[in-house]
Amino acid sequence: MSTSPEDTNPNDETPDAAAEDTRTAGDTGAGSAFLEGTPVGPPPVPGGLFAAETFSVIGLLMFALATLHTRLFELFSWFFLSGAAPSHSSQQAAVLSAEVAVAGGLSALSVLAAAVALFRGGAATRAWSRWCAAATVVVGSLMLIVSVLTFAGLPSGS
Numbered sequence: 001m002s003t004s005p006e007d008t009n010p011n012d013e014t015p016d017a018a019a020e021d022t023r024t025a026g027d028t029g030a031g032s033a034f035l036e037g038t039p040v041g042p043p044p045v046p047g048g049l050f051a052a053e054t055f056s057v058i059g060l061l062m063f064a065l066a067t068l069h070t071r072l073f074e075l076f077s078w079f080f081l082s083g084a085a086p087s088h089s090s091q092q093a094a095v096l097s098a099e100v101a102v103a104g105g106l107s108a109l110s111v112l113a114a115a116v117a118l119f120r121g122g123a124a125t126r127a128w129s130r131w132c133a134a135a136t137v138v139v140g141s142l143m144l145i146v147s148v149l150t151f152a153g154l155p156s157g158s
Helices: 015-025 030-036 052-069 072-081 090-120 127-153
Strands: none
Touching: 052 090, 052 127, 072 090, 072 127, 090 127
8 A cells, every 4th residue: 555645535535534524524522621610501590589599598598587586406305205284374385386486487498499490590500509409408397296296285375
């Protein structure tokens, strides 16, 4: 086989040249974009007042307030799990039921805000927002169930 210029035909395609042409024609540049760190998807939309990230943070803050401010777990273990019915006056029973109702209301609001964050989120939503909202929905729902069970187990004042 001769490699002189007069023996080679530029229109003559070899199998190697055809395979190389198909590789370069089908290349979208995604591999080089990945190596360069260029985002392939749509650019993230800027956050705002009604963005998914905002509702995610609101839900998390309400959940933290409901968890840290109340004695819900103490009352749950006292009235629902142990079945103890200590004698309380009607004023004490009203205070306990109001405390459990506030904890349940804050839990419900935190679940609602986090659910709105999940529904408003999309492909461009930041990952921390989706994780935070999902965790708030799951744990806030459990806390709402605990609130309802505790409220049902509270003794009425005598």
